[in-house]
Amino acid sequence: MYPNGAEFCLSLRPAVEMCTNFPYWTSQWNHLKGALDADSKQYVLKMHEVARSYGVHLYCLLVGSSFEDPDIDYLKELVAAGHEVGNHTYTHLNVKAETVESLQVVYAGAPWLANGRTPLQIIRDEVRATNAAIRERLGVTATGFGTPGAFSTGLHDVPEVQALLEEEGFTHVTSHYLSPASRGAKRPPLDHVEAAMCKNIDQLQPYRYPNGLLEIAPMALTDIAAFRVLDLDRWEYVRLLKTAIDHAHANRYILSLAFHPPAMTARDPHCDVLDTVIRYALEKPGGCWIATNSEIAAHLGAA
Numbered sequence: 001m002y003p004n005g006a007e008f009c010l011s012l013r014p015a016v017e018m019c020t021n022f023p024y025w026t027s028q029w030n031h032l033k034g035a036l037d038a039d040s041k042q043y044v045l046k047m048h049e050v051a052r053s054y055g056v057h058l059y060c061l062l063v064g065s066s067f068e069d070p071d072i073d074y075l076k077e078l079v080a081a082g083h084e085v086g087n088h089t090y091t092h093l094n095v096k097a098e099t100v101e102s103l104q105v106v107y108a109g110a111p112w113l114a115n116g117r118t119p120l121q122i123i124r125d126e127v128r129a130t131n132a133a134i135r136e137r138l139g140v141t142a143t144g145f146g147t148p149g150a151f152s153t154g155l156h157d158v159p160e161v162q163a164l165l166e167e168e169g170f171t172h173v174t175s176h177y178l179s180p181a182s183r184g185a186k187r188p189p190l191d192h193v194e195a196a197m198c199k200n201i202d203q204l205q206p207y208r209y210p211n212g213l214l215e216i217a218p219m220a221l222t223d224i225a226a227f228r229v230l231d232l233d234r235w236e237y238v239r240l241l242k243t244a245i246d247h248a249h250a251n252r253y254i255l256s257l258a259f260h261p262p263a264m265t266a267r268d269p270h271c272d273v274l275d276t277v278i279r280y281a282l283e284k285p286g287g288c289w290i291a292t293n294s295e296i297a298a299h300l301g302a303a
Helices: 040-056 062-069 073-080 103-108 119-138 159-167 190-203 223-227 233-250 260-268 272-284 293-299
Strands: 008-016 059-062 083-089 145-149 172-176 252-261 289-290
Touching: 008 040, 008 233, 008 272, 008 293, 040 073, 040 260, 040 272, 059 062, 062 119, 073 083, 073 119, 083 119, 083 145, 083 223, 083 293, 119 159, 145 159, 172 190, 223 233, 223 260, 233 252, 252 260, 272 289
Parallel strands: 008 059, 008 252, 008 289, 059 083, 145 172
Antiparallel strands: none
8 A cells, every 4th residue: 555565654744833932821922933943943953863864754834934034044954855845824824714814913913914905815825925935945846735723624614725725736735633632621631632533543534625635634633732732741742642653553544743843842852752753653563654745645646
């Protein structure tokens, strides 16, 4: 089923953006998602070094506004090493917004930035601007699209967004996420989270929207959900990720894991989680194919 006779597939998907108020909800929140600090940039490079040590590649979602920073050497190093990059909009937009004000706090505070455009037109313009920034500053093309945040219904309820992404040349998207724990539940029993997580992985195997756009959903538990929402320790997060890998291996699944460098550097400064995840997956009997989302899309016939 998978290249080289591998038993299952793993995709590693960092969203390279800033989380100003991580790890505490009470810290300042300015929504400047593209304004990565030095620690976050360094962590991106640590993720690259870990991936390189195993000979695998990451699929990195990039926010267009990050290219306003003169220092993008960390992104250039990613691209030079063969890691894949995807479009994450210019200002980290809500792609399901029906009003200008609900697109992003930036637009809520300065609605005149819309300049007469509808929310859908703004989304399209931000997608195009991010594509242009990636081409001009990195010399590569964004291979896919990732919605800022993710939705329990994916893009099923916004066919106009599905159409927009197809029209802009994307063949795959990552947008559909099912949380394995209640948002208000701090430190829930891990066995309950594991059971729900495995059920969600079953439900979130790659699928196509009516227009053929391929959904490669973020699965298991994101670092934001683990550390900020559920307040788990690092060893608990690793346990859950290993359970997800076990489930994917047993069922010959595709498993896509989402990470955020600012969140990880606060709780896992030496990048041990990524190292453990890759090593654990590659040591499973029969082997694991660690692939980028475009490689998965090509394997499934979407590219």
